[in-house]
Amino acid sequence: MTAQLIDGKALSQQLRADVKARADQLKAKGIVPGLAVVLVGDNQASQVYVRNKVKSCEECGFHSVLEKYDANMTEAELLARVEALNNDPSIHGILVQLPLPKHIDDHKVIEAISPSKDVDGFHVASAGALMVGEVGFKACTPYGCMKMLESIGMKDLRGKHAVVIGRSNIVGKPMAMMLLAANATVTITHSGTADLAAMTRQADIIVAAVGKLNVLTADMVKPGAVVIDVGMNRNAEGKLCGDVDFDGVKEVAGYITPVPGGVGPMTITMLMVNTLESAERA
Numbered sequence: 001m002t003a004q005l006i007d008g009k010a011l012s013q014q015l016r017a018d019v020k021a022r023a024d025q026l027k028a029k030g031i032v033p034g035l036a037v038v039l040v041g042d043n044q045a046s047q048v049y050v051r052n053k054v055k056s057c058e059e060c061g062f063h064s065v066l067e068k069y070d071a072n073m074t075e076a077e078l079l080a081r082v083e084a085l086n087n088d089p090s091i092h093g094i095l096v097q098l099p100l101p102k103h104i105d106d107h108k109v110i111e112a113i114s115p116s117k118d119v120d121g122f123h124v125a126s127a128g129a130l131m132v133g134e135v136g137f138k139a140c141t142p143y144g145c146m147k148m149l150e151s152i153g154m155k156d157l158r159g160k161h162a163v164v165i166g167r168s169n170i171v172g173k174p175m176a177m178m179l180l181a182a183n184a185t186v187t188i189t190h191s192g193t194a195d196l197a198a199m200t201r202q203a204d205i206i207v208a209a210v211g212k213l214n215v216l217t218a219d220m221v222k223p224g225a226v227v228i229d230v231g232m233n234r235n236a237e238g239k240l241c242g243d244v245d246f247d248g249v250k251e252v253a254g255y256i257t258p259v260p261g262g263v264g265p266m267t268i269t270m271l272m273v274n275t276l277e278s279a280e281r282a
């Protein structure tokens with residue numbers, strides 16, 4: 001079998017066209033969706049991510065503010081900036097790029113963001129809303145994965161078994177909650193799972209969110225399964241790769257997401273969706 005590709009880039013373009021159209025409608029009413037991106041320090045990868053986020057805002061017709069600070073910024077100074085953005089009516093979404101320098105407590109900063117502007121979906125209030133099925137911002141990466149499933153006709157996952165590899169607060173856990181909300185039967189696996197392959201072989205849907213090359217190989221996949229690769233790694237040649245052995249798994253899976261061009265573009269797109277929805281609510 002050769003799996004069909006779920007093209008995150010193409011799906012993103014479709015979704016962003018809709019975001020832009022909705023943003024134009026808001027603008028006609030005098031509201032321009034606004035996103036503030038805050039970067040502290042000079043982490044190379046973070047600089048690329050924030051540039052892409054600002055560029056996406058421009059493409060969607062949003063107002064965006066990029067605040068860059070020196071790595072020596074104190075926690076108190078950063079908290080004061082977050083508070084100012086919370087009170088700025090032109091800003092509907094606030095994103096503080098992680099990781100922060102070691103002397104700043106990530107959790108404290110995320111909790112300082114108003115839940116009404118938490119477009120990354122990392123605030124405890126957003127995680128709690130997802131847990132109990134209330135309205136709140138959904139974490140962008142798993143939200144994008146759900147849209148990818150929807151794009152292949154998998155919206156109601158009743159009767160499907162989903163296995164999530166990884167249990168981080170930003171990907172694995174919210175992913176599992178979203179799959180559960182869509183009626184899948186969900187197994188969460190992690191570094192303490194005894195026999196990962198025994199779990200993944202039962203899965204109709206596998207989401208790999210680990211950050212290690214070749215965590216999922218062809219022998220671990222049921223024929224026809226849907227495989228979503230969240231991982232971002234570099235191989236020995238420095239090429240961007242996911243967690244999935246793409247060449248092997250594509251011969252067994254029914255659908256597969258590529259890296260690059262899969263979950264990555266969807267994550268930024270869902271950030272745009274969350275920012276737009278925040279502006280619509282405002």
Ligand code: NAP
Nearest residue numbers: 141166167168171190191209210211230231232263264267
């Ligand atoms: P993380 O916080 O490091 O979590 C990794 C998870 O993988 C942990 O729960 C860990 O288990 C589990 N794990 C580690 N080794 C394992 C193994 N051998 N078998 C099963 N589980 C294992 O990472 P993250 O933030 O969730 O990110 C995961 C990956 O996704 C990274 O490559 C990251 O760069 C990528 N990512 C991509 C996007 C995107 O937009 N494409 C967005 C976010 C993240 P324990 O909990 O037991 O340690």
